[in-house]
Amino acid sequence: MKRLQLRDLKPDDSLRLDFEGAFDPLAALESEIEPFLQILEEYAGEWMPDLVEGKRRRRYSRAAVWKALEEERDERSTSIVLGRTKWPALYLWPRLDFPPLPPGLGISLKVQPLSFFAEVERCRQFVEMVRAWASRYPVAHAAAHSVADRGVADSPLFGRDMQTSIRDGFDKIYEVFWLNVFGPRLVEAVGRDRMMSTPAHRVEELPNGSILLVTWPTAADFASEGARKAQARAHVHLRPDLGFDTVLNSLRDRSATLAPVEPHFHPDVAPLLGRVVDSVAIHERQRKIAEFNTYQPPEPDEWLPADTALPSDVMDPQAACEHYSLLAEHLVALLHTKVPSVFKETPESLTDVDYQFWHEEFPRVFERRNIDEHAVPAVGAYLGEVLVRNLGGQWIPRKKLEEAQVRVGNRVWLPFLRAHRYMRTCQSLLDFSLTQFYREAERHRG
16 A cells, blocks of 8 residues: 655645644543544545555554554654545645643645646535534634645745744734634634625634635635635735735736746756756746746866877776776765666666755755765766766776766767766756766767
């Protein structure tokens, strides 16, 4: 049983719910948590979890949930992950806090893709689930919305520093999301009558004094003009100090930021840039695509015409080539766990190596001395070995590594010099990528 994780799917937006509820610490724990599971089972429908993860992975059942919570429990808290093996992907993280902490049930939930919630009935069922949870477990504030749009809105910081955000929480109406539950304290701060008269798709007072507010029938089209106008109307109604046009224009700007951009990357580095784009936060994805559409890496110049190649100046060329092979194995040893393709020494493995170094921010994280003494020689040797193996290249060894060459066609290439430039900064991993160097050599092998 393998849990389908959000990263296993094509990068896409998700519906996210954040919910922090309270429960009675004097009551039996099962009687307090059982309603959470009953409500989930009643309303989840097609995204119902089928896996429970605690110390081990089990098929979903009430008994499996209780067992996992027991395994993970310490003096102050316990938490598990509920997921799915099939589309749509689900990440549901219920967690319980016990005294001396304030007793609470926290729920973090993501369902991917957001487009799954384009249907009115699915959204209605989701709202009913949150309504039932909020009626049973009083909240100060809960919200469900697009992950990408929340990111653009700077939720949950809303312009504050992290410590202030943690201290104050959602202490005033910073934002109105697709689905909102405002606890009694927020309701009284705004005014119960004002909140109940909010122009929205659904406004309902819950038995514990909270108010449920849904701006639009469906979550998936949050960025549509109609949904944005509804969101703006609700926001300025709850915050009379804000102007409708100002709020609406801000929401339109957010929609524009998230509007799909067709990738048109430089062909030599398109595989690498595509990987980079897929790894950035979903709310930054379209901006990054637009940035990379105009990006032109420097043309590789770490080469010489074959007729001007430096002759080998080593006593034993075969031993030198074996040394280069050993250096390349150092890179394999460094990366093989995270980059299994590194064993294959292919053009694709070069892209995998490029991405991994970029993802780890390798030039920034590791000491410069270690990079220059160990990483640069290993990368240069590995790059040269890929040229030899895939393009019929031939090493021309030199005493100085940076002068070592690989003859391919009518040029000789300087892989160690490329590796030195490559490892300068995180940006240079893109500007002097191994992927682009190989493609340029490939074009000139004839």
